[in-house]
Amino acid sequence: MLDQLKQLETEALAAFSVTENMNDLEAARVAFMGRKGRLADIMSQLPSLSNEEKRAAGQMANEVKAAIEGAFAAAQSRIESAFAELNAERAWIDTTLPGEEPGLGHVHLTTQAIADIMEIFSKLGFNRQRHPDLDWDYYAFESLNMPKEHPARDEWETFFIADPDKDVVQMGELGKVVLTPHTSNAQVREMQKGQLPIRMINIGKTYRRQATARHLPMFHQFEGLMIDENVSITDLRGVFDFFVKRFFGEGTKTRLRPFHFRFTEPSFELDISCTVCEGEGFVNGTKCKLCKGGWLELGGAGMVHPNVLKAGGIDPKKYTGFAFGWGVERTAMMRGGLKMDDIRLMYRNDLRFLKQF
Numbered sequence: 001m002l003d004q005l006k007q008l009e010t011e012a013l014a015a016f017s018v019t020e021n022m023n024d025l026e027a028a029r030v031a032f033m034g035r036k037g038r039l040a041d042i043m044s045q046l047p048s049l050s051n052e053e054k055r056a057a058g059q060m061a062n063e064v065k066a067a068i069e070g071a072f073a074a075a076q077s078r079i080e081s082a083f084a085e086l087n088a089e090r091a092w093i094d095t096t097l098p099g100e101e102p103g104l105g106h107v108h109l110t111t112q113a114i115a116d117i118m119e120i121f122s123k124l125g126f127n128r129q130r131h132p133d134l135d136w137d138y139y140a141f142e143s144l145n146m147p148k149e150h151p152a153r154d155e156w157e158t159f160f161i162a163d164p165d166k167d168v169v170q171m172g173e174l175g176k177v178v179l180t181p182h183t184s185n186a187q188v189r190e191m192q193k194g195q196l197p198i199r200m201i202n203i204g205k206t207y208r209r210q211a212t213a214r215h216l217p218m219f220h221q222f223e224g225l226m227i228d229e230n231v232s233i234t235d236l237r238g239v240f241d242f243f244v245k246r247f248f249g250e251g252t253k254t255r256l257r258p259f260h261f262r263f264t265e266p267s268f269e270l271d272i273s274c275t276v277c278e279g280e281g282f283v284n285g286t287k288c289k290l291c292k293g294g295w296l297e298l299g300g301a302g303m304v305h306p307n308v309l310k311a312g313g314i315d316p317k318k319y320t321g322f323a324f325g326w327g328v329e330r331t332a333m334m335r336g337g338l339k340m341d342d343i344r345l346m347y348r349n350d351l352r353f354l355k356q357f
Helices: 002-018 022-033 038-043 051-091 109-122 151-156 183-191 233-247 306-311 328-333 343-347
Strands: 127-129 134-136 175-179 198-207 218-228 254-261 264-273 295-304 320-327
Touching (some): 002 022, 002 038, 002 051, 022 038, 038 051, 109 127, 183 198, 183 218, 183 306, 183 320, 218 328, 233 254, 233 295, 254 295, 264 320, 295 306, 295 328, 320 328, 328 343
Parallel strands (some): 127 198
Antiparallel strands (some): 134 175, 198 218, 218 320, 254 264, 295 320
16 A cells, blocks of 8 residues: 555656646546545555554645645646736836827718718709608608598508507697608608708618518608709709719719609609610629619609698799709719628628728
C-alpha cells in the first residue's frame, strides 16, 4: 500500500505539471483526489491492515495528499498567470496608431427617393404639405366623387378602423374612419384652406390589403395637386416631363394613356420608357422581362373633376387643376440600374440589400 501511495504521488505530480488549461487540470484532480478517485481507492484497503500498518499508511497518505494538493495549486496558479498574460497581450493597444472611424449608416432607399422627389418638384414651386393617413371616409372617398355604395370603392381594399370597445367600425359626421388607401385625401383638405393658387405635394403612408412582388400592405405615395386659373393638360404634361427627365434620366420618354378615375376628368395613366431596354421592348434580341413592351406604368393622373373642386369650396368655372398620385417605392424601383424585381425587398431589413444604397 505504501508503494501504491508513492506511485500515486509521482503520477499526480507529473500529470499536473503538463496540464495547459483549467478543464484538464480539474479532470486530473478528480481522477487522483475525487471521492471515487485513485487515492480514495487505495485508502479503501486500510481496514484490512494491522494497527501498525494503518499508522504508517495513514501518515504517508497525509503526506501524499498534501503533496498532490500543493502540485494542484501550483499548476492552477501557473495556468491562471499564463491566461492573464495572454489576455493582456491581446488587449494591448498601440496608442500611436491612428484610430478607426466608426461605420456610418445612411437613410433608407425610400427616404432617399422621397428627398429626391421633393427636391425636383420644389423647383417648380410645389410645397410639401402634410395630411393625415388616418382619415374620415369623406376625405378618402366621398369628397373625391366616390359616393357611398359606389362600386369603384370596392377596388381599394380599404382598412377600416374599429371601435375596440364595441368591435364595430367607428362612425362620425364624415363617415367611417379608415387608413387612407391613397394620398388623394389631401386634395379637398388642401382646397378647404382657401389659399389659391395651390401647388402641393403630399407624401405619406397608404394602406391596402395587398402583398405581392409589386404591392405592399403599407407603402408611400406622393400626391401632387396644382389649381389655378387656366391650368390645362399641357401644364400636366410639362410637369411630368420635367420630373421624369430629372429623376430617371434625360433620355426617358413619357406618354399619357387614357384611363378612368372618379376624381379626375379626363384621366390618364402615366407611362415612362423602360430603363432596362431603353423603350425598345427587347434586350439583345430577347423580349424585355421588365416591361415586355417598352413602357412602364408610373402612376395615375388627370384634370381635377369639377365635383372635387366644388367639395373643396372652389368654383370650377373659374379654376382648373390637375392631380397625380404615384407610389414612392415603385418609382424608386423603376430608376435606371436598380433592376429590383420584388418591392418587398425594401422592408426585409436585409443589410446585404440596404448597404448597396
